[in-house]
Amino acid sequence: MSxxxxxxxxxxxxxxxxxxxxxxxxxxxxxxxxxLVVSPSWANxxxxxxxxxxxxxxxxxxxAIMTAMGHRGREINLGPGIPVSRGGNTIVLRGQYIPSxxxxxxxxxxxxxxxxxxxxxxxxxxxxxxxxxxHFLILMDFLKRVRANPEQDVEIVIMPPxxxxxxxxxxxxxxxxxxxxxxxxxxxxxxxxxIAGSADIHAGHLEKTxxxxxxxxxxxxxxxxxxxxxxxxxxxxCMNPCNFPEIVRQLSNSTTNDGLxxxxxxxxxxxxxxxxxxxxxxxxxxxxxxxxxxxxxxAMQAQRWLTSINIKRLHALGWLTxxxxx
Numbered sequence: 001m002s003x004x005x006x007x008x009x010x011x012x013x014x015x016x017x018x019x020x021x022x023x024x025x026x027x028x029x030x031x032x033x034x035x036l037v038v039s040p041s042w043a044n045x046x047x048x049x050x051x052x053x054x055x056x057x058x059x060x061x062x063x064a065i066m067t068a069m070g071h072r073g074r075e076i077n078l079g080p081g082i083p084v085s086r087g088g089n090t091i092v093l094r095g096q097y098i099p100s101x102x103x104x105x106x107x108x109x110x111x112x113x114x115x116x117x118x119x120x121x122x123x124x125x126x127x128x129x130x131x132x133x134x135h136f137l138i139l140m141d142f143l144k145r146v147r148a149n150p151e152q153d154v155e156i157v158i159m160p161p162x163x164x165x166x167x168x169x170x171x172x173x174x175x176x177x178x179x180x181x182x183x184x185x186x187x188x189x190x191x192x193x194x195i196a197g198s199a200d201i202h203a204g205h206l207e208k209t210x211x212x213x214x215x216x217x218x219x220x221x222x223x224x225x226x227x228x229x230x231x232x233x234x235x236x237x238c239m240n241p242c243n244f245p246e247i248v249r250q251l252s253n254s255t256t257n258d259g260l261x262x263x264x265x266x267x268x269x270x271x272x273x274x275x276x277x278x279x280x281x282x283x284x285x286x287x288x289x290x291x292x293x294x295x296x297x298x299a300m301q302a303q304r305w306l307t308s309i310n311i312k313r314l315h316a317l318g319w320l321t322x323x324x325x326x
Contacts, residue, residue, distance in 0.1 A: 088280035090183030
């Protein structure tokens with residue numbers, strides 16, 4: 001008998017292991033009857049976890065942590081879950097042939113960013129997928145490196161990742177930080193330039209983790225083991241270059257045809273192990289996860305999202321390692 005599980009995800013290429021696990025029968029092989037729920041926004045994902053609409057979700061750690069802390073209406077037990085993807089986020093700015101904002105000295109970085117910013121003749125509007133996201137933290141680090149004030153020099157707005165292309169084309173926003181394949185798609189369309197990404201700011205960071213609610217799996221080690229085995233098998237499939245054409249095909253299928261309606265060429269270009277430093281990855285070691293969580297926790301503390309009480313709670317939920325708190 002299969003165990004039913006409803007998993008929330010967004011239209012992003014690093015959802016590939018879940019799409020592959022469902023479409024190739026890997027979930028079923030491991031005794032799981034998985035329903036993938038494609039949500040319109042990360043807020044919907046968080047609410048689904050809190051208010052029993054979802055049993056699990058593919059989510060970035062900051063939002064999982066803040067959801068566990070009660071920022072969606074009530075506290076919920078969400079541990080670190082199963083690591084699924086690393087890196088893949090990109091920062092895009094409107095325009096082409098933008099001078100380097102990273103591969104130079106501090107003064108030149110600042111000057112180049114100012115040339116771009118003042119050339120817009122308005123305060124730039126930059127989108128991130130959610131406030132409590134790795135994308136926001138990466139964008140904050142980027143702005144710090146170019147010596148830009150995030151409160152005065154730019155305006156930051158929240159927007160679902162699959163809306164950012166149209167928003168950039170319509171001049172609703174002037175740039176964004178989002179997951180794959182949307183930065184590559186903006187670049188291919190000539191709407192903007194990728195000027196930084198995960199590889200430049202926090203190489204190899206944990207991007208998505210599959211968290212489960214206590215009511216579904218945290219009380220049943222066998223269920224979690226089955227889920228971990230299924231995700232592990234699907235991730236290995238996704239890391240094999242021989243499978244990339246099939247993965248791209250499935251991700252670019254319509255949502256009514258078990259896909260995510262992703263742009264095929266952009267998705268092809270961000271497959272693992274391509275000659276692209278910002279390509280998504282699905283391979284992990286325990287050290288990878290520990291170091292990445294440490295950076296994320298410290299960045300969240302710097303934003304004052306977490307209190308000492310929160311830190312104790314995160315220890316209890318298993319998010320923290322001894323080196324996590326500065």
